[in-house]
Amino acid sequence: MELSYEFIGIITIYSLIFVSILIIIALGIGVYSFQKKKIIFPRFVLFVLDMFYAPTKWICSVFSIKKTLVDEIMIEIRNATLVEDFKKVKDNKIFIGPQCMRHPECKARCDPQIGYICMGCGKCDYARLKKECEKYNFKMFIVPGNSFVMKIIRKYKPKAAIGVACFGELNESMHDLSFIIPVQGVTLLRDGCFNTAANVEEIIEKMRL
Numbered sequence: 001m002e003l004s005y006e007f008i009g010i011i012t013i014y015s016l017i018f019v020s021i022l023i024i025i026a027l028g029i030g031v032y033s034f035q036k037k038k039i040i041f042p043r044f045v046l047f048v049l050d051m052f053y054a055p056t057k058w059i060c061s062v063f064s065i066k067k068t069l070v071d072e073i074m075i076e077i078r079n080a081t082l083v084e085d086f087k088k089v090k091d092n093k094i095f096i097g098p099q100c101m102r103h104p105e106c107k108a109r110c111d112p113q114i115g116y117i118c119m120g121c122g123k124c125d126y127a128r129l130k131k132e133c134e135k136y137n138f139k140m141f142i143v144p145g146n147s148f149v150m151k152i153i154r155k156y157k158p159k160a161a162i163g164v165a166c167f168g169e170l171n172e173s174m175h176d177l178s179f180i181i182p183v184q185g186v187t188l189l190r191d192g193c194f195n196t197a198a199n200v201e202e203i204i205e206k207m208r209l
């Protein structure tokens, strides 16, 4: 009996060491790809970071590495691996942005299925994005939370999507959507739940792809 406990202990320690080495290799490759803008072994990096997302974040916090790094790497890699498929789609595309980018005095009505219906009043960036969406053939949605994303996908069955959100939410949505359609993501410049902002030019550039 004692022998089997010892055996289990040894297996556990070796497994932990193996997983830690795997995470460190994936993180190292991810950081290199991120900094050099040259994506290498994307499937391996995404597989490991998806599989061990929470332990990777924990390792980053232990070494005082900025907490958004894991999400940034994963978003960058997903953008790079899905961009060619995204470019091929010419119709039925959607743009999904967060409600926190609206002006604090926004009067848009919130539909329980598809989120806020922007009237293009001109008080925030969504007025310009609405026009650009019409120009580049995207349906625009402003959502109060991630749960709306799948409702919109089920209702409109788009062929491609651009999403804007904070690091964690964007990474999670891109992970879910990447199994269904090609997606492109843009992170918020200013995080939070109120009066946030994104790089509008970067979003429009993605619409033009």
Ligand code: SF4
Binding pocket: 102, 103, 105, 106, 107, 108, 117, 118, 119, 120, 121, 122, 123, 124, 125, 126, 127
């Ligand atoms: S442009 Fe649209 S989202 Fe922005 S404040 Fe006006 S109605 Fe609201």
